[in-house]
Amino acid sequence: LEAAGNLVKTEDYSHNVGTCYRCHNDVEPLISAQWFVKMQPLTAEAIRTVRDGEVKFVPERFTKIYMNWMENCHDWCISRQLWWGHQIPAWYCDDCGHMTVSRTDATECEHCHSKNIHREEDVLDTWFSSGLWPFSTMGWPEETEELNYWYPTSVMVTGYDIIFFWVARMIFSGMEHRKQHPFDTVFIHGLVRDSQGRKMSKSLGNGIDPLEMVEQYGADALRFNLITGNSPGNDMRFYTEKCEAMRNFCNKIWNASRFVMMNLTIEDNALPAHLELEDRWILSKLNDTVKEVCENMDKFELGVASAKIYDFIWDSFCDWYIELTKPRLQGADAAAKEGAQRVLLYVLTEILKLLHPFMPFITEEIWQAIPHEGDALIVAEYPRYRPELCFAADEADFEMVMAAIRAVRARRAEMNVPPSRRSHLIIVTDHAVAFESGAAYIRKLAYAEEVRVAAAAPENTDGMVQVVTDQARMFMPMADLVDFEAERKRIEKELANAEKLLAGQEAKLANENFVSRAPEAVVNAEREKKAKLEALIENLHQSLAALG
Structure with missing residues (x-):
């Protein structure tokens, strides 16, 4: 224009310029011929199958996102200008210009039969190929045995960022080609972000190599880190410190298992006919955990389920029950010793089964080292709730005893009284039977020389320290030890x-x-x-x- 003398003026103009999300260079839109899929005929069935509850989203709030995409769906451009990908099955005739589309590789133009043809250079969008995944991986379009058995599947697990890109396309592709939805449930998980809450990316350099985490902390620790505390559909921050904590948990399980194996003289884990109070407590506690974990798993609350397993193993089994069994294991009573072994082995076996989906490697390793039925843990039946192992009253009584032990130990720690300096303990409570049954445990674990259960407080409490729980008041004569x-x-x-x-x-x-x-x-x-x-x-x- 300027050379021809037709340029009137030049002035700056401010506007938004698109940039590439990878290299950040300016992007110039160009009009070009592309391949499209007309969406209106496909979305109707995809909307209906979700609206009618044939496909459910977990959490349910993601149903709205899916429906919004499908109800406002535009025609889909499926061609990409790349060197890799599934080729589009179209050939162009260089003589007459006709386009031939064929299920098999074309060798001539279907219109003029010329051999002078060339194939479409564009390839299919990767999501077009991925949308066929539920059935194309099992022999489709042939009606194979695998396809008829596995389609539709039960649960599809994926992230919320590809609900439209992948989930929606699998659903409408399945409804179009198989006349049936590809899965019953879509379980949506969040994204794993860095410790500052940022999405991991190459440009930020904040990505974490999982193989490095596995090398440093172990695969089980990494898996448990990602599961524990996670909730469906919500993002989570990744902390390497938590991997270290989960590695310590693995060590706790390993050491507890070694303790059990070192004290075993039996070859099976059948429960004994006679159960002590601590046996009934741990079995009832395990039974409660199994019931709750199964309920959580059915609702896809994996983070809640794993946290309950963690608490049971660390607190109930390792910190309490193992300590409670030591007097029997070290005693001279053969029947009492065998009873403790049987309950220890039974609980350990059920723990390994509970934990296996979350920590498959360490649990399988321990399983192979203990007396067990069957070959591999991975094919063992998952624990189920057993009504005959519900000892609710005994569990409640023992929890009262445990609360008293914790309170006394905490008070002694506050006062810097060493375990070697034992004192008498008077327990005033309305639950005399429970505390009398637990007196031996209190003597051992609360460092008491003598335990006496009474209905009323002693008349003279001079020189005594009092410890209070919801169910009891405890008096300790410690005049020489306490300010x-x-x-x-x-x-x-x-x-x-x-x-x-x-x-x-x-x-x-x-x-x-x-x-x-x-x-x-x-x-x-x-x-x-x-x-x-x-x-x-x-x-x-x-x-x-x-x-x-």
Whole structure:
């Protein structure tokens, strides 16, 4: 224009320029011939199958995202200008210009029969190929045995970022080519982000090589890190420190298993006819865990399920039950020793089964080293709830004993009293049977010289330290070991905190909106918290009064 003298003027113009997300160079749109799929005939069935509940999304909120895409779907450009990918089955005649589309490689123009033809250079979009995956991998379009058995599948697991790119295309492709939805449930997981919450990418240089994590911490630790605390559909941050914690958990399982194996003289894990109180407690606790984990798994709450398994193994089995069995394992009573071995082996076996989907490698390794039925753990039946192993009353009684042991040990630790310095313990409670049954455990684990259960507090509490739980008040004669003025201040501080919590509970329950709108179970739970705080405060007042 300028050379011809037709340029009127040149001026700057500000506008948005598209950039490539990979190399960040400017992108110039060009009009070009492409291949398209007309979507309107395909979306109707894809919408219906989800709307009618034939395909369900977990979490359910992703159904709305899927429906929004499908109800506002444009025709789909399926051709790409790349050197790799599935070739488009179209050939062009260089003589007459006719296009031949063929299921097999064309050798001539179907119109003029000229051999002078060339194939379409564009390739199919990768998502077009991926959309055929549920059936194309099993011999389709032939009606193979594998295809008829495995299609449709039960669960499809994927990320929320490719619901439209992959899930939707598998659904409408399956409905078009197989006249049946490809899967019953779509389980949506979130993205694994870095410790700052950023999406991992090459440009940011914040990607984490999983093979390096496996080399440093082990595959099981990495798997458990990604599962524990994760919730369906939500992103999670990746911390290498958590991998280290999960490696420590693996070590805990390994060491507990070694302890069990070192003390075994039996060849099967059949439970003994007679069960001690701690046996009934751990079996009932295991039974509860199995029931809850199975329920969580059925609802795809893998993070919740794995956390419950973790808590049971670390706290109930390793920290408590193994310690409780040591006197029997080291004692002279052969029947008691065998009973402890049988329960230990049974619980360990069920733990390995529970944990195997989450930590397959260490569990299989341990499984092969202990007496077991069958060849491999991976094909063993998953644990199921057994009503005959529900000992709810014994479990509740033992939990009271455990709470007392924890409280006494915590108090002794606060006062820096070493385990070697034992004291007498007087327990005042309305649950005398439970505490009398648990007296031996209290003596061993709470470092008590003697345990006496009483209906009323001793008349003279001078020189005694009091420990309070929801179910009991415990008096320890420790005049030579404790600073009573410091103890008074500690109780007053605990009392102030309990009264503050009680005020909050009372305010919540006084709120008519909360009481009327919250589920009944939630309201009852809050009332139970209030009752426990009131009992604790009463016991703390009595403890203060006893100090004089």
